[in-house]
Amino acid sequence: MQYFFSVIDDTAGLATPDEMAAIDAFNDRLVAEGHWVFAGGLESPSTATVVDNRGGEALFTDGPFLESKEHLAGFWVLQAADLDEALKLAAEGSKACNRKVEVRPFHGG
Amino acid sequence: MVASLTRRFGDLDIAEEAAAEAFATAVERWPADGVPPNPGAWLTTTANRKAIDRIRRENKRDGKQMEARLLYDDDPPEPLGAIGDERLRLIFTCCHPALAMQTRVALTLRMVGGLTVPEIARAFLVPESTMEKRITRAKGKIKAARIPYRVPSAEDLPARISGVLTVLFLVFNEGYLATGPGTDPVRHDLTAEAIRLTRLIRALMPRDGEVAGLLALMLLTEARRTARVSAGGELVALGEQDRGAWDGALIAEGHRLVRERLAARVAPGRYQILAAIAAVHTSARDARDTDWLQVVALYDLLVQLDPSPIVALNRAIAVGELDGPEVALAAVDRLEDTLAGYHAYHAARADLLRRLGRSQKSRAAYDKAIELAGNTAETAYLTRRRDQLG
Numbered sequence: 001m002q003y004f005f006s007v008i009d010d011t012a013g014l015a016t017p018d019e020m021a022a023i024d025a026f027n028d029r030l031v032a033e034g035h036w037v038f039a040g041g042l043e044s045p046s047t048a049t050v051v052d053n054r055g056g057e058a059l060f061t062d063g064p065f066l067e068s069k070e071h072l073a074g075f076w077v078l079q080a081a082d083l084d085e086a087l088k089l090a091a092e093g094s095k096a097c098n099r100k101v102e103v104r105p106f107h108g109g
Numbered sequence: 110m111v112a113s114l115t116r117r118f119g120d121l122d123i124a125e126e127a128a129a130e131a132f133a134t135a136v137e138r139w140p141a142d143g144v145p146p147n148p149g150a151w152l153t154t155t156a157n158r159k160a161i162d163r164i165r166r167e168n169k170r171d172g173k174q175m176e177a178r179l180l181y182d183d184d185p186p187e188p189l190g191a192i193g194d195e196r197l198r199l200i201f202t203c204c205h206p207a208l209a210m211q212t213r214v215a216l217t218l219r220m221v222g223g224l225t226v227p228e229i230a231r232a233f234l235v236p237e238s239t240m241e242k243r244i245t246r247a248k249g250k251i252k253a254a255r256i257p258y259r260v261p262s263a264e265d266l267p268a269r270i271s272g273v274l275t276v277l278f279l280v281f282n283e284g285y286l287a288t289g290p291g292t293d294p295v296r297h298d299l300t301a302e303a304i305r306l307t308r309l310i311r312a313l314m315p316r317d318g319e320v321a322g323l324l325a326l327m328l329l330t331e332a333r334r335t336a337r338v339s340a341g342g343e344l345v346a347l348g349e350q351d352r353g354a355w356d357g358a359l360i361a362e363g364h365r366l367v368r369e370r371l372a373a374r375v376a377p378g379r380y381q382i383l384a385a386i387a388a389v390h391t392s393a394r395d396a397r398d399t400d401w402l403q404v405v406a407l408y409d410l411l412v413q414l415d416p417s418p419i420v421a422l423n424r425a426i427a428v429g430e431l432d433g434p435e436v437a438l439a440a441v442d443r444l445e446d447t448l449a450g451y452h453a454y455h456a457a458r459a460d461l462l463r464r465l466g467r468s469q470k471s472r473a474a475y476d477k478a479i480e481l482a483g484n485t486a487e488t489a490y491l492t493r494r495r496d497q498l499g
Contacts, residue, residue, distance in 0.1 A: 001255050082257040083207055084265075105254045 322381030
């Protein structure tokens with residue numbers, strides 16, 4: 001079963017060298033233990049563009065879709081047997097990147 | 110039975126519905142056909158069949174896999190010993206840390222306690238639709254996020270048991286604080302339900318100290334229920350209660366549990382200490398015979414485990430019984446910052462000020478306590494005390 005792990009950030013800064021090292025070590029373990037599907041760090045929300053093509057013409061908006069104190073800084077997509085396992089991974093991920101992590105299941109299990 | 114069905118089908122909704130249908134069929138058929146030799150097994154087999162039927166009818170996407178598992182998994186109905194195991198799994202699932210506390214409470218009462226949604230809604234004073242949504246959402250999350258249906262591993266167990274006990278204690282307190290003539294009787298049933306569920310956990314985990322401690326605490330508290338509220342619906346303080354009205358059987362059982370934990374010679378947890386304090390109180394035939402030295406010693410232990418201001422407040426009150434109201438007041442006043450919004454803090458101050466003859470300050474404290482107090486029995490008691498100041 002796959003879960004989406006969102007890294008929630010409320011600072012403007014990127015990961016410190018210590019945090020990067022911890023994240024790298026964590027990622028290596030995820031690969032070795034078969035949890036890894038995909039992951040990445042995101043550029044700041046100010047680099048985002050929102051595209052709305054529901055109407056007649058595609059509209060482009062500069063900036064993130066949600067202006068808020070907290071934003072998505074990165075993510076993991078991981079394979080876990082159940083929520084207990086996913087939460088354990090999230091706890092380690094949260095410690096490694098020193099931020100809050102949201103765990104959400106993908107549709108269709 | 111819901112527990113074993115949930116294990117088989119991984120879906121609380123299907124389990125509930127199948128169980129209900131099986132019972133309905135039994136009610137229909139047994140009077141005519143006669144009760145089968147093993148009613149439990151009959152019900153389980155019938156419920157299993159109905160669950161399979163529903164899965165087939167709904168043609169669920171993963172129904173085929175489920176059906177395959179069922180054919181593979183065609184074990185005979187659970188022997189009685191394993192049923193307890195199933196119920197443990199259900200309790201731990203309902204009390205999972207990924208669910209909000211109020212959700213855990215509602216789900217446990219519904220799935221393990223068997224209370225109806227209207228009953229639970231009334232008990233917690235929320236609209237039925239709110240409670241219905243809360244429970245539906247929780248079941249949905251258990252399924253979609255795949256909260257596993259199992260007893261936690263040995264390393265996770267202590268934290269998870271603690272979570273279950275918190276839920277049960279919350280249920281108990283909700284029931285116990287329901288006092289006064291206007292109270293919905295359902296809330297009285299909550300204490301009985303909390304005790305029943307704690308007994309269940311105790312039967313399933315007979316060696317766990319905190320489980321025993323919580324059960325003892327509940328029994329020793331429940332024993333004093335009728336003495337706690339006067340005929341006029343007013344709260345009666347511990348020192349003024351008619352101790353003859355206490356339930357001797359519950360007290361005896363509570364004391365036995367406390368003695369058992371003392372004999373175990375294991376460092377006591379929070380509930381065991383609270384139970385021991387309750388045991389000291391309930392050992393005194395008269396309020397004046399209370400061994401306050403013991404009570405303070407136990408609070409000293411508790412403060413180390415639980416440095417919360419409420420524990421500090423209760424300890425200060427006990428110290429007051431030994432060292433006088435002046436000393437107690439000084440200790441209580443130090444808690445002003447953290448407890449200013451708590452009615453019991455002001456009530457404690459009011460009582461100490463009264464004993465020191467400082468009527469005006471006492472009156473002001475009673476006013477504050479009355480303003481903050483939650484239930485009518487408590488308010489009536491505080492009002493009377495304040496008015497007695499003259």
